Amino acid sequence: MINLAEPLKLASQSLLSNKLRTILTTMGVVIGVAAVITLVSMGEGAKSYVLNQISGWGVGANSITLQPGDGAGTSIPELTLTYGDMIAIREKVKKIQYLMPEIIGRGRLKYGAKEYTPGYTLGVSQDYPLAYKQKAAEGRFFSLAEDSGRKRVAVIGKTVARNLFGNFSPIGEKIKINGVGFIVIGILEEKGAMLTYDMDDMVLIPSSLAELTMGTKNIWEMMITTNDEKDVPEVMDEITKLLLARHRRIDFHMHTQAGLIDITNNILNALTGIVSAIAAISLLVGGIGIMNIMLVAVTERTREIGIRKAIGAKRRDIFLQFVMESILITLSGAVLGITIGTLASWGIMSALKLEAVIAYNAAAIACLVALLVGLFFGVYPAVRASKLDPVDALRFEV
Amino acid sequence: MSDKPVVTINNITKTYMMGKVEVKALQGISLTVNRGEFLSIMGPSGCGKSTMMHIIGCLDRPTTGHVLLDDVDIDELDDNSLAEIRNKKVGFVFQTFNLLPKLNAVENVELPLIYAGLKTEERRSRALELLAMVDLKERAFHRPAEMSGGQSQRVAIARALANNPSIIMADEPTGNLDSRSGAEIIHLFSELNKKGITLIMVTHDQDIANSSKRIVRLKDGLVVADEKVR
Ligand SMILES: Nc1ncnc2c1ncn2[C@@H]1O[C@H](COP(=O)(O)OP(=O)(O)O)[C@@H](O)[C@H]1O
Numbered sequence: 036m037i038n039l040a041e042p043l044k045l046a047s048q049s050l051l052s053n054k055l056r057t058i059l060t061t062m063g064v065v066i067g068v069a070a071v072i073t074l075v076s077m078g079e080g081a082k083s084y085v086l087n088q089i090s091g092w093g094v095g096a097n098s099i100t101l102q103p104g105d106g107a108g109t110s111i112p113e114l115t116l117t118y119g120d121m122i123a124i125r126e127k128v129k130k131i132q133y134l135m136p137e138i139i140g141r142g143r144l145k146y147g148a149k150e151y152t153p154g155y156t157l158g159v160s161q162d163y164p165l166a167y168k169q170k171a172a173e174g175r176f177f178s179l180a181e182d183s184g185r186k187r188v189a190v191i192g193k194t195v196a197r198n199l200f201g202n203f204s205p206i207g208e209k210i211k212i213n214g215v216g217f218i219v220i221g222i223l224e225e226k227g228a229m230l231t232y233d234m235d236d237m238v239l240i241p242s243s244l245a246e247l248t249m250g251t252k253n254i255w256e257m258m259i260t261t262n263d264e265k266d267v268p269e270v271m272d273e274i275t276k277l278l279l280a281r282h283r284r285i286d287f288h289m290h291t292q293a294g295l296i297d298i299t300n301n302i303l304n305a306l307t308g309i310v311s312a313i314a315a316i317s318l319l320v321g322g323i324g325i326m327n328i329m330l331v332a333v334t335e336r337t338r339e340i341g342i343r344k345a346i347g348a349k350r351r352d353i354f355l356q357f358v359m360e361s362i363l364i365t366l367s368g369a370v371l372g373i374t375i376g377t378l379a380s381w382g383i384m385s386a387l388k389l390e391a392v393i394a395y396n397a398a399a400i401a402c403l404v405a406l407l408v409g410l411f412f413g414v415y416p417a418v419r420a421s422k423l424d425p426v427d428a429l430r431f432e433v
Numbered sequence: 434m435s436d437k438p439v440v441t442i443n444n445i446t447k448t449y450m451m452g453k454v455e456v457k458a459l460q461g462i463s464l465t466v467n468r469g470e471f472l473s474i475m476g477p478s479g480c481g482k483s484t485m486m487h488i489i490g491c492l493d494r495p496t497t498g499h500v501l502l503d504d505v506d507i508d509e510l511d512d513n514s515l516a517e518i519r520n521k522k523v524g525f526v527f528q529t530f531n532l533l534p535k536l537n538a539v540e541n542v543e544l545p546l547i548y549a550g551l552k553t554e555e556r557r558s559r560a561l562e563l564l565a566m567v568d569l570k571e572r573a574f575h576r577p578a579e580m581s582g583g584q585s586q587r588v589a590i591a592r593a594l595a596n597n598p599s600i601i602m603a604d605e606p607t608g609n610l611d612s613r614s615g616a617e618i619i620h621l622f623s624e625l626n627k628k629g630i631t632l633i634m635v636t637h638d639q640d641i642a643n644s645s646k647r648i649v650r651l652k653d654g655l656v657v658a659d660e661k662v663r
């Protein structure tokens with residue numbers, strides 16, 4: 036069995052006897068490891084933020100999004116899904132929890148003499164509060180009966196309420212949308228801005244009244260959830276059959292939330308990977324620095340090597356002594372780098388008010404890579420040291 | 434004194450290449466050194482004394498010829514086995530001491546014991562014992578820079594004796610010492626020889642050579658004289 040305690044002791048002695056050089060040599064590894072850990076941790080944090088946002092849209096693994104077009108083209112598709120399709124799905128497809136069409140248009144609102152045109156006027160179903168996790172803050176949302184019965188009721192967002200009614204409560208007030216009379220029955224909870232869209236600047240009306248009010252019955256998107264996650268494929272299958280029978284061609288497509296999460300995950304993983312790979316290059320540079328210093332050390336200590344060989348050190352003894360120095364440098368660099376990287380990512384993420392996700396697996400991998408770097412770049416100088424001829428080494432004058 | 438040979442060299446040559454020029458450092462030397470001998474090697478500078486010492490001490494291999502150390506033909510040994518012989522059977526003493534400057538006296542003496550695989554405590558007690566033998570116990574924890582040349586050379590001798598070698602090889606051990614320290618070293622060698630230790634020593638000094646038992650003279654890589662002292 037090879038005794039590693041002696042070479043370890045020798046290596047640490049010689050590293051400690053040249054502290055400044057040791058610290059400077061270690062820096063390359065420290066910076067590399069710290070950078071990798073910080074970037075991976077930030078990437079993980081960003082990922083969990085984005086995924087949280089996605090689930091914040093009220094969608095889970097049991098949701099399906101149905102959209103017009105075959106889903107292959109990049110241009111805006113013809114709006115082939117209609118109110119009629121929605122009614123058909125509601126009547127024929129079982130195991131559906133909710134069904135939420137979005138018929139998007141523009142509506143000019145009038146309350147007395149006041150006029151206001153919100154960002155969106157949407158024809159939706161009674162399932163909107165479920166689908167978007169946005170209830171009525173005041174008043175109520177409309178019901179299935181009101182949608183099917185074409186009752187002229189509207190729910191407005193906070194921005195709209197403020198612009199049209201100021202501080203008055205608008206509940207029960209009569210407004211006109213594009214000249215069609217509605218009664219305001221509710222105000223939506225405030226949702227704030229999502230990216231740059233003001234989510235409170237909109238009016239919701241029953242989907243059955245979209246054609247009358249906005250002159251369109253075409254659906255941009257239909258959000259569907261199933262009672263159970265495992266019903267998703269079956270429901271998708273039934274919808275496909277139904278719409279195929281109605282349209283006689285594939286002019287619609289569906290994607291699931293699981294798919295969206297997958298895609299987002301993939302994109303963010305790829306980004307994190309690329310950035311970390313760039314950071315990892317600094318590890319490589321650190322490794323080359325170690326090799327450089329170790330080659331210098333071998334030359335400086337040629338005489339020492341000669342003396343050790345003259346009194347009985349074998350090649351293996353000299354090799355282990357020098358390779359252990361490289362490994363110690365990289366390992367201590369890795370430990371320091373992990374500490375700094377963890378603190379840095381924690382600091383940065385809390386400054387950005389994001390949850391810090393410390394990438395422990397990245398830390399483990401960084402340690403392993405640092406060890407390999409130390410081995411890889413330490414082996415050559417150590418082999419050189421071990422192969423020195425004792426007589427030549429003893430003659431060597433620094 | 435037994436007549437059993439410790440070292441037998443048979444017609445060894447050593448040729449160095451200096452660029453394209455061949456330097457024939459040894460041109461065919463034969464020599465037998467028996468157990469308990471104290472041999473001086475003399476000769477002008479560049480005649481091949483150090484080269485011969487290195488070959489006998491297994492630091493180097495001859496170009497041709499054979500070296501038998503304790504009846505083992507070192508030609509047939511690989512580098513690892515040679516290292517083991519240097520560790521266990523040969524003790525080298527150099528003109529420039531060749532101590533490791535960052536280690537103190539006792540740590541320097543411990544070095545061959547480390548490579549021999551001794552445990553920490555055994556090493557320490559053996560090294561202190563050896564330092565006592567060369568009368569340096571009180572300097573055990575001083576570094577070479579804090580010691581005189583004579584003291585450093587005594588540390589080197591203690592190191593050479595660490596693993597009870599069959600032979601001590603000393604290449605101009607007094608070359609860097611004042612005459613008083615030199616005399617002390619030679620006295621120490623004579624004492625060691627009286628205890629039965631075999632010694633080969635290179636020297637330029639006829640007086641020093643006279644305190645050994647046998648003198649071999651080299652010239653241009655050849656033995657030109659081999660005489661008993663007195
Ligand atoms: N490594 C070497 N390369 C080339 N020539 C060498 C080498 N070592 C010794 N020599 C030459 O061999 C000859 C003998 O050297 P050496 O044994 O050191 O002599 P000494 O110790 O008797 O003064 C000298 O001419 C020296 O220059």
Ligand SMILES: [Mg+2]
Nearest residue numbers: 482483484604
């Ligand atoms: Mg010489």
